[in-house]
Amino acid sequence: MYAFIKKEFFHIFRDYRSMLILFGMPVAQVLLFGFAITTDINDAKIAILDHSKDPVTRDITQKILSSKYFILEQNLQSNNQIEAAFKAGNIKEVIVFEQNFAEKLQREGKADIQLILDATEPNTASMLSAYSSGIINTYSLQQMKAANKVPLSIVTESKMLYNPELKSVYMFVPGVITILLMLVSTMMTSISITREKEMGTMEALLVSPLKPLQIIIGKVTPYVLLSFINLIVILTMASFIFGMPVRGSLGLLLVESVLFIVMSLALGILISTISKTQQQAMLLSMFALMLPTILLSGFIFPVENMPVALQWTSHVMPSKWFIIIIKNIMLKGVGIAYFWKETLIILLNTLFFIGMSVKKFKVRLE
Amino acid sequence: MKQGGQIITVTDLVKKFGQFTANDKLNFSVKKGEIFGFLGANGAGKTTAIKILSGLSKPSSGTAIVAGFDVKKYPDKVKKNIGYMSQRFSLYDDMTVKENFRFYGGIYGMKRKEIKEKTALFLKKLDMEDYRNMLLKKIPLGWKQKLAFSVAILHNPKIVFLDEPTGGVDPITRRQFWELIYESASGGTTVFVTTHYMDEAEYCERVSIMSEGRIEAIGTPAQLKEKYQVKTMDEVFIKIAR
Numbered sequence: 001m002y003a004f005i006k007k008e009f010f011h012i013f014r015d016y017r018s019m020l021i022l023f024g025m026p027v028a029q030v031l032l033f034g035f036a037i038t039t040d041i042n043d044a045k046i047a048i049l050d051h052s053k054d055p056v057t058r059d060i061t062q063k064i065l066s067s068k069y070f071i072l073e074q075n076l077q078s079n080n081q082i083e084a085a086f087k088a089g090n091i092k093e094v095i096v097f098e099q100n101f102a103e104k105l106q107r108e109g110k111a112d113i114q115l116i117l118d119a120t121e122p123n124t125a126s127m128l129s130a131y132s133s134g135i136i137n138t139y140s141l142q143q144m145k146a147a148n149k150v151p152l153s154i155v156t157e158s159k160m161l162y163n164p165e166l167k168s169v170y171m172f173v174p175g176v177i178t179i180l181l182m183l184v185s186t187m188m189t190s191i192s193i194t195r196e197k198e199m200g201t202m203e204a205l206l207v208s209p210l211k212p213l214q215i216i217i218g219k220v221t222p223y224v225l226l227s228f229i230n231l232i233v234i235l236t237m238a239s240f241i242f243g244m245p246v247r248g249s250l251g252l253l254l255v256e257s258v259l260f261i262v263m264s265l266a267l268g269i270l271i272s273t274i275s276k277t278q279q280q281a282m283l284l285s286m287f288a289l290m291l292p293t294i295l296l297s298g299f300i301f302p303v304e305n306m307p308v309a310l311q312w313t314s315h316v317m318p319s320k321w322f323i324i325i326i327k328n329i330m331l332k333g334v335g336i337a338y339f340w341k342e343t344l345i346i347l348l349n350t351l352f353f354i355g356m357s358v359k360k361f362k363v364r365l366e
Numbered sequence: 367m368k369q370g371g372q373i374i375t376v377t378d379l380v381k382k383f384g385q386f387t388a389n390d391k392l393n394f395s396v397k398k399g400e401i402f403g404f405l406g407a408n409g410a411g412k413t414t415a416i417k418i419l420s421g422l423s424k425p426s427s428g429t430a431i432v433a434g435f436d437v438k439k440y441p442d443k444v445k446k447n448i449g450y451m452s453q454r455f456s457l458y459d460d461m462t463v464k465e466n467f468r469f470y471g472g473i474y475g476m477k478r479k480e481i482k483e484k485t486a487l488f489l490k491k492l493d494m495e496d497y498r499n500m501l502l503k504k505i506p507l508g509w510k511q512k513l514a515f516s517v518a519i520l521h522n523p524k525i526v527f528l529d530e531p532t533g534g535v536d537p538i539t540r541r542q543f544w545e546l547i548y549e550s551a552s553g554g555t556t557v558f559v560t561t562h563y564m565d566e567a568e569y570c571e572r573v574s575i576m577s578e579g580r581i582e583a584i585g586t587p588a589q590l591k592e593k594y595q596v597k598t599m600d601e602v603f604i605k606i607a608r
Contacts, residue, residue: 004469010461200453200454206422208473209474211442
């Protein structure tokens with residue numbers, strides 16, 4: 001057994017490609033998602049059309065510009081300048097204050113601000129709109145408190161829970177953890193098992209006194225260890241470079257991750273039992289797993305916005321449930337009581353994959 | 367349990383895959399210390415039979431006793447007592463010679479010290495001591511096959527199964543390979559070998575020739591040549607397997 005695990009490490013460390021996938025990947029992915037594919041907004045250029053030019057509108061403008069999200073590019077004078085401003089480019093948002101803003105607010109307790117957004121980039125647009133209305137809402141609340149007044153109209157308040165700054169790091173770290181654990185565990189095991197098949201060494205192992213279960217444990221143990229190291233690397237990077245918190249129990253997070261790793265390994269073994277060559281195993285894990293994981297698990301695109309058929313597909317993806325679990329632990333800081341269902345789903349998946357692999361394995365021996 | 371010097375006894379062995387019968391009522395036995403040639407054209411059912419004899423696959427009916435154990439009931443005990451080398455040889459390219467020995471010794475439950483001693487012994491015999499720390503992929507094919515054979519008999523098996531061990535090897539290396547086989551057979555190991563080279567069939571003490579799942583002929587090369595009235599094993603083979 002010991003000899004077997006040692007031999008497996010030889011394979012991994014002598015193959016620079018697997019080394020690269022194993023250790024280069026997590027670092028590259030975290031940095032990539034963290035810096036390049038950021039969906040945060042910084043220094044968006046805006047224009048302001050102030051029809052009123054009173055103390056209140058100036059105050060609000062001040063508030064908006066002092067946040068780090070917006071930069072004033074241009075002050076507009078009239079409505080017909082708006083379109084030209086957008087067409088001239090680089091302006092993402094125009095904020096329009098109606099006439100007699102302060103006066104109306106005083107008299108009717110209500111005044112209008114119009115936000116016009118360049119929606120050619122819908123994500124950016126909706127985020128900008130959320131940011132600006134957030135700032136405005138905060139302002140009006142503060143004003144009311146200061147004036148000790150009962151609010152006359154109900155202010156709709158959209159509060160960004162758990163990720164008040166809407167940091168995309170918070171969104172992608174759980175996703176990256178999921179993808180990497182899945183990639184390393186599933187792809188690497190399925191490839192390494194099919195490699196033994198291709199080289200003919202699998203036969204030699206099967207005729208040896210080793211039991212099939214021992215062979216499998218010997219093959220997967222190194223990957224459990226390496227995936228675990230990977231997990232620690234990602235968590236450390238997320239925490240030190242991007243300030244990602246772990247609000248819940250770290251122990252629980254690690255236990256759930258090990259469960260997910262075991263599930264991915266079982267899936268990798270299943271893939272290796274149905275594929276004959278390394279390439280086949282790689283393609284299967286790539287296309288059958290990676291793409292759906294990235295696209296359908298809610299990692300980048302919210303599941304709620306998908307067509308119903310795709311939503312159902314996404315329910316089948318174990319990765320979706322794991323992302324929910326990690327988010328619950330890291331961001332909400334809740335305990336197992338809140339996600340035992342998701343845990344159960346992953347557990348059942350694990351058993352299902354193991355059962356299937358054993359069945360396939362036996363058929364092959366018949 | 368052992369039946370008078372016979373290490374493999376096969377009785378009415380049948381293996382079916384659905385409608386297809388790969389092995390049709392095989393009956394033969396192999397004596398202890400014998401070099402037994404297991405011949406047949408591609409697809410004649412040789413590999414299926416070897417898989418059954420080495421405990422990898424279960425017979426549909428009939429029995430096979432290998433090294434004193436029924437392969438159907440005690441495949442694990444059978445596995446412990448046999449060595450195996452396939453046509454695609456079974457060593458790891460990305461490990462050194464020494465590491466390969468250590469790994470295979472390890473999975474057969476040998477002690478570290480024993481592995482070390484045996485490895486040294488084999489490498490000396492092969493005159494390859496200088497290559498012990500070389501990665502296997504840098505070693506020529508013929509040498510690899512000799513190494514693979516040494517690894518297969520490292521744990522002193524009672525029987526060693528060789529599935530086309532000399533495919534793609536030059537005549538000189540093949541010759542050396544057969545010297546190794548003779549040497550281990552004289553040490554008491556039974557050698558069960560399949561091959562496509564009929565000159566190699568002449569080296570065997572006894573051979574069987576399979577065709578379409580049945581054993582068509584069995585005996586010493588001399589007996590078979592006499593029976594079929596031909597001069598070489600080549601001709602015997604062609605007469606039977608067509």
